[in-house]
Amino acid sequence: MDSVRVLAPTGMLGAGFPEATVERGLALGADVISVDAGSTDSGPYYLGSSQPKTTRAAVARDLRVLLRAAADAGIPLIVGSCGTSGTDAGVDWIAGITADILADEGLDLRVARVYSEQETGTLTEHLEAGRIRALPPLGELRAETLESCTHIVAMMGHEPIVAALEAGAQVVLAGRATDTAVAAAYPLMKGMPAGPTWHASKIIECGGQCTTDPRAGGVLATIDADGFTVEPLDPAVACTPILVAAHMLYETVNPFQMREPDGTLDVREADYTALDDRRVRVEGSRFHVADQHTVKLEGARVTGYETMSFSAIRDPHILENIDDWADLLRTMIRQRVAQTLGLGEDKYAFDVRLYGHNAVLGDLDPARGAPREVGVMLLVSAPEQSTATAVAKIANPLMLHLPTPDMNYLPSLAFPTSPAEVERGPAYEFVLNHTVDSITPTDMFRIEIEEAPHRG
Missing domain, CATH: 3.30.70 (Alpha-Beta Plaits)
Structure with a gap:
């Protein structure tokens, strides 16, 4: 593929979006739909209790629109950090809603669940082997801290999602994932360069937040060999170079660099250019592959x-x-x-x-x-x-x-x-702000794929 178009309908599944904006994204040639469903923004309760922040009705409404769109266009739908915190129960909760919608709509879609919850015993083995490191401001991890957690998740990169897609999944419901991995997985699988892919994924992770009206719906990012272009899905809304560049400030320690499990995005040489009054072109993004793949832990x-x-x-x-x-x-x-x-x-x-x-x-x-x-x-x-x-x-x-x-x-x-x-x-x-040196990019995650229901 010469380019990949990623449709990001909203910043969080269940937050809502105009259905017409998704229809426009399909008309513009979207190749994949990606949407985040979780965050740590709302505090530790949702991970500690393994309860979702969003109501079932809101999630079901958004999912119904997206599942129909994915089925009509024959493109994948990827949902990350299911159930707010990405616990196994959160993945199963979203999977149950998905199954009900597929049955109601008569849709035949193959669904993959990617689980990211971790067992204390396995993490203790990693700790004893010296594979767990603290991120500031926390210090050395103790086994008692792991044992005190009610739930622990590992934050996956793009690799487990890619594995599910390559196994034939048309809908991927992932546990805890980096917000960017949800959008980056499909373009990386299709051979798009890492620099533009990770940068585009960072810009569109919150849907329309990089536009003049974040309430109006999401955005479409077109990624190619030289860079990416981002445009709003609402024709009355615009992206500007300042708004697009500013999103690198969001939830990052360094506005020019951002760490992912397999390396670091570097946008110090990125150029942001307005193609017209609505679209922005970005070139010059780089990605530096790390010597060691790492996975971040979250525990409450x-x-x-x-x-x-x-x-x-x-x-x-x-x-x-x-x-x-x-x-x-x-x-x-x-x-x-x-x-x-x-x-x-x-x-x-x-x-x-x-x-x-x-x-x-x-x-x-x-x-x-x-x-x-x-x-x-x-x-x-x-x-x-x-x-x-x-x-x-x-x-x-x-x-x-x-x-x-x-x-x-x-x-x-x-x-x-x-x-x-x-x-x-x-x-x-x-209580956890630590990374694990991964043995492989997928070994800490479990993938289960359900066969699409056969309808006569």
């Missing part, structure tokens, strides 16, 4: 259990002294928890955030003067849910009636819900 573990409470303040006197009031609230909570539950601060933790005052920036907030109203969020964490809730309940009357020291009456603040305490369940934290 339970850190405790959380209970949240929220109160609202409109009292002007308290608002004039809101920082002092918040400090008093913290002091009173500690005192009453010690008096009532007999717990020291090593047995629980809590955070008070003042929304409408400085909850986002804290002491860096440049705003001065009394706020008009403040929402007080109390978040308690403890080793047991019952303890977290007990602490929040002790704080309840304080969050409803706590006066400043100079007030001779009890103010009435406002809880938005009854009960005021909301049990959030287990809380998780990311």
Whole structure:
């Protein structure tokens, strides 16, 4: 093939897109549809609990459009990081939705599942063999950390996806993958050069984010021997050299280089040229193959259990002294928890955030003067849910009636819900930021291919 056209309909499966933009991508000659379905952006809960961020209905809507399009055009559909975090359960969840849609639509498509979840015992063997290395800021990995994780995934590059395609899959549902690998797999399989392929894949990983209107749908990247061209799927939207180049700043340590499992993308000599008022041409991208193929690990573990409470303040006197009031609230909570539950601060933790005052920036907030109203969020964490809730309940009357020291009456603040305490369940934290020296690019991943249903 002289070129490969990659259709990226949206930045995340389930986020939605206009169906007409996918139809236009097919009319422009798309050779493959690629879409990411996950991220660590929303925190460790989704990996730790192996639960999706997106609702089934939203995923099913997007998948139905894409599966129809892939079947009509006879091109592959690739989905990466299924179920938000890419766990095995996430892959199976998307696979179940896919199976239902294929049956409803009467489509015969061969589906591959590429699993990326890792077993602790196998990773311990890699650790003992010296094949696991820490990425900053974490230090040396200990076996106990692996054992503490509820779920661990390995972030695949393009190779397992290519293996599934070469085995005859028409739909590839991959576990955790680099966002770029999802788009890069098919062009690399078809012989496109690595530099333009990885660069194009980086630019289109978030769909229309590199356009003048990210809400209007995705983009089409055409990759060839000398570079790539990117254009929006909505005719009323444009790509510009600045918008395209700017996406190299997104989620990268170095805007000129980006590491993949098999090497490093280098865009220091890339040129961005406007072909017209909508399309951008990029040339000069390079890719440096690494001496050792590596796979990044992501793991999450339970850190405790959380209970949240929220109160609202409109009292002007308290608002004039809101920082002092918040400090008093913290002091009173500690005192009453010690008096009532007999717990020291090593047995629980809590955070008070003042929304409408400085909850986002804290002491860096440049705003001065009394706020008009403040929402007080109390978040308690403890080793047991019952303890977290007990602490929040002790704080309840304080969050409803706590006066400043100079007030001779009890103010009435406002809880938005009854009960005021909301049990959030287990809380998780990311504990792995490490790479494994791969024996082969595919040995840490498992591929299962389902035969397309035979319809008479």
